[in-house]
Amino acid sequence: MTSLPLPAHHPALATADPELAALVGAEERLQADTLRLIPSENYVSRAVLEASGTVLQNKYSEGYAGRRYYEGQQNIDQVERLAIDRAKALFGADHANVQPYSGSPANLAVHLAFAEPGDTVMGMALPMGGHLTHGWGVSATGKWFRGVQYGVRRDTGLIDFDEVRDLALKERPRIIFCGGTALPRTIDFAAFAGIAHEAGAVLVADVAHIAGLVAGGAHPSPVPHADVVSTTTHKTLRGPRGAMLMCREEHAKAVDKAVFPGLQGGPHNQTTAAIAVALHEAAQPSFRDYAHQVVANAKVLAGELLTRGFDLVSGGTDNHLILMDLTSRDVPGKVAAKALDRAGIVVNYNTVPYDPRKPFDPSGIRIGTPSLTSRGLGTEHMAAVADWIDRGVTAARTGDEPALAAIRSEVADLMAAHPAPGIPA
Numbered sequence: 369m370t371s372l373p374l375p376a377h378h379p380a381l382a383t384a385d386p387e388l389a390a391l392v393g394a395e396e397r398l399q400a401d402t403l404r405l406i407p408s409e410n411y412v413s414r415a416v417l418e419a420s421g422t423v424l425q426n427k428y429s430e431g432y433a434g435r436r437y438y439e440g441q442q443n444i445d446q447v448e449r450l451a452i453d454r455a456k457a458l459f460g461a462d463h464a465n466v467q468p469y470s471g472s473p474a475n476l477a478v479h480l481a482f483a484e485p486g487d488t489v490m491g492m493a494l495p496m497g498g499h500l501t502h503g504w505g506v507s508a509t510g511k512w513f514r515g516v517q518y519g520v521r522r523d524t525g526l527i528d529f530d531e532v533r534d535l536a537l538k539e540r541p542r543i544i545f546c547g548g549t550a551l552p553r554t555i556d557f558a559a560f561a562g563i564a565h566e567a568g569a570v571l572v573a574d575v576a577h578i579a580g581l582v583a584g585g586a587h588p589s590p591v592p593h594a595d596v597v598s599t600t601t602h603k604t605l606r607g608p609r610g611a612m613l614m615c616r617e618e619h620a621k622a623v624d625k626a627v628f629p630g631l632q633g634g635p636h637n638q639t640t641a642a643i644a645v646a647l648h649e650a651a652q653p654s655f656r657d658y659a660h661q662v663v664a665n666a667k668v669l670a671g672e673l674l675t676r677g678f679d680l681v682s683g684g685t686d687n688h689l690i691l692m693d694l695t696s697r698d699v700p701g702k703v704a705a706k707a708l709d710r711a712g713i714v715v716n717y718n719t720v721p722y723d724p725r726k727p728f729d730p731s732g733i734r735i736g737t738p739s740l741t742s743r744g745l746g747t748e749h750m751a752a753v754a755d756w757i758d759r760g761v762t763a764a765r766t767g768d769e770p771a772l773a774a775i776r777s778e779v780a781d782l783m784a785a786h787p788a789p790g791i792p793a
């Protein structure tokens with residue numbers, strides 16, 4: 369293990385724990401040298417990394433600013449207020465809670481705030497592109513609540529709002545979730561709000577994937593329509609691993625009470641600080657450019673993949689994400705994902721709607737453009753990316769390892785020309 373090079377920019381870590389430091393160094397090289405296409409990942413700035421590694425780590429701060437159960441919160445209160453104010457300003461929300469440890473606890477807090485165990489909650493089915501925490505059976509949200517699920521149409525890959533409305537009026541859920549983890553199309557928040565209103569449900573828009581696009585004006589905002597907006601902070605928003613819940617003033621107390629003391633203890637103050645930094649970055653004009661470039665890149669990449677004969681769920685993308693069905697290429701998603709990994713292209717295998725295969729061995733792969741856009745790649749690079757995927761998928765089917773090695777070297781050359789933010793050379 370210690371034969372790996374030690375990262376010179378972590379001198380204390382390298383001295384105290386060379387084994388761990390070497391692993392961090394290896395991960396930095398991996399992230400620098402590979403084409404990262406996982407749509408839920410990104411590169412945070414050095415400023416976000418620094419904020420998340422500060423002495424704020426050392427504090428306990430149960431409670432909220434001005435109402436803590438611990439003394440010594442003079443600075444922490446200001447850090448948390450800064451993050452809250454920036455979140456409210458960026459998204460135009462009445463209220464923001466920046467304490468959820470991550471997206472899953474944030475969504476569990478929503479259940480705690482608006483439903484009782486055994487109540488019905490409604491969300492998009494996981495294999496259709498929804499998230500586990502929207503009432504799917506294996507999640508606590510599906511075990512402790514009665515999850516009912518909608519999907520997309522088999523013929524279009526799009527949400528059928530007649531089906532959503534019929535289900536909502538029949539089941540009368542306490543909560544309706546919209547948003548998900550493998551949705552390549554714009555979410556119609558107004559349509560969901562109309563249905564939730566009619567059914568007497570609280571509408572929660574989970575924008576974990578698209579929060580950066582919303583902040584940058586490249587996707588419509590859920591804020592005018594949803595009662596609660598749930599988001600992670602580490603995907604397109606390009607912040608640390610964490611989450612936020614935003615809501616109308618009328619729900620502020622319920623949301624805050626559910627997060628603390630309902631579900632969590634002390635907030636991770638170093639993460640709160642890094643969220644504040646990321647929100648500051650996301651408020652800059654350059655972030656608007658970034659968000660629009662993410663979408664432009666994804667649209668061009670989707671077009672290049674279609675030209676090469678790939679099947680894309682819903683026929684393309686409106687956002688940062690593309691869901692590829694590899695059935696017609698005769699390669700299972702997992703085989704393709706592992707081969708592409710050997711070619712220096714990191715994707716994840718994923719179910720496609722109505723997938724006849726199992727979730728651990730599905731028919732598709734899921735790709736996205738947030739990370740490559742953070743490295744400065746533009747639409748002019750998308751033909752090369754599509755070409756590598758095409759050659760990689762073919763090589764996966766034929767077992768052509770030299771072809772994968774050739775792609776890996778081409779990828780490394782392009783990556784070397786576009787340094788990754790946050791990673792010192």
Ligand SMILES: Cc1ncc(COP(=O)(O)O)c(C=O)c1O
Nearest residue numbers: 470471472499548549574576600
């Ligand atoms: C839509 C959605 N909600 C919630 C989450 C959960 O976030 P976390 O992994 O931070 O718990 C994810 C993560 O992929 C997600 O895509």
